[in-house]
Amino acid sequence: MMKVGFIVNPIAGMGGRVGLKGTDGVLEEALKRGANSVAPEKAEIFLRALKKEFEFYTCSSPMGENIFKKLKKNAKVVYHPSKITTAEDTKKASEKLAEVVDLIIFVGGDGTACDIFDAINGRVPIIGIPAGVKMYSAVFAFTPLDAVEIVEKFEKGKVEEREVMDIDEEAFRRGEFRIKLKGYVLTPVHEKIQVGKEILQGNGKEEIASWVVENMDQETVYIIGGGSTTFKIKEAIGIDGSFLGIDVVKENKLLCKDAGEREIKKFLDKKNKTKIIVTPLGGHGFIFGRGNQPISPEIIRMVGRENIIVVSTKSKLNKLKNLKVDTGAKKVDEMLKGYIEVITGYKEKRIMKVE
Structure with missing residues (x-):
């Protein structure tokens, strides 16, 4: 049975609906504006739709375990995050998961993808379930249900290198694009994983x-x-x-x-x-x-x-x-x-x- 790591970034996307264009570094302001967590809902849609059996490994509390408990699904907890989760928790969790799993699934945005990239050093393939505000990296399924199809059809060895993009979020909030290539990770080969996005386009x-x-x-x-x-x-x-x-x-x-x-x-x-x-x-x-x-x-x-x-x-x-x-x-x-x-x-x- 394939071993799958599952990471939920509970604050991903919270800045989106309240007009902050992201949550990195402004969680307190997002909460003041009444932001709600969107990542757990996306994670739940994915897990509910899975038909194939996998051996899941995850993190405690809001980074994964809570959703498995809610759906009465089994998962082994390999990392316990701090009370208020940070990028360091994502990195440490990714390091732990990369030691034991065949594939890491994460729920978040570009910031989460960058944190995982920093931690795993290309050891295992990853796939993102889109839940952030910024998703320019070429590692995301189009939707949570597309992620189900990708994971269920994934065969070990059928992977390709894809770009992880690093966005300057402070500049992003000012309406400026400052984007650079962070590096490359492995992803499953599948048509329902987005390619890197074009930033600007002219004509008409x-x-x-x-x-x-x-x-x-x-x-x-x-x-x-x-x-x-x-x-x-x-x-x-x-x-x-x-x-x-x-x-x-x-x-x-x-x-x-x-x-x-x-x-x-x-x-x-x-x-x-x-x-x-x-x-x-x-x-x-x-x-x-x-x-x-x-x-x-x-x-x-x-x-x-x-x-x-x-x-x-x-x-x-x-x-x-x-x-x-x-x-x-x-x-x-x-x-x-x-x-x-x-x-x-x-x-x-x-x-x-x-x-």
Whole structure:
């Protein structure tokens, strides 16, 4: 029976919905803003869906053991973290697991991937279940359920080297990209593991922005997501918007910059018609669930699918088979699936399938 290590970073992704663009170094502020842990839910989805038997090794309390106990599944505890978990706990746990397992599964983001990279020195392959705010490393399954398929089909020896990317999170919060290659780790060979994401892309963004702004209703509140294409829209409106964050706009005025879920909800009422503008982030077509975490499942449900505007360059769409969602709420994901119009230029649209 294959031996599998399982690490949950309990604070991964907590900064996302409260507009912090990450949790590294700002956990206290995230908690003040009402952030909730998202990683345990992703871990539970994965473990519930597993059909094949594995010999699991994990960490005590919130780094894994709690979820196994909740689901009445067996796992051997090899590491006991501190009361408030840190990057050092991830590193020490990874070192312990690498001594005994064939594969390490972790639930977190790029920061977690970097910590594991530092600890295991390429000794065992890894696979990430996406739960962070930043996921630019080429080690993540698209979704927790895709991770199930990858792990159940994994055969020892069928691995490849993939990039782990190191993001400067302080610069990231300021709207600046400072990204560098941390190094390479082994991952299973599988089509449902993301490749390294493209950071910036040109061509056609000004035309998209012109058409969107020209058709904006002055009585409507617009929740505009992060990304280089949506940033062009913010520039065309004439606001000092955030490159990576969520901005709320009405009548060409910035109502809230870098909004978290709580701030966005303040603008959702019967008096205000509301629309969401998003673009596929990274190289795999996610319009929700990657980088746009403040636009929560509840907000999407309140605004409605018919009031979602998707924009993308043609060059990006040409590389995508479909668009994807991973909101963390199954009913909302199902609501979003199907065909949707994507604005690709001035008076230009393309139909894409959301899966």
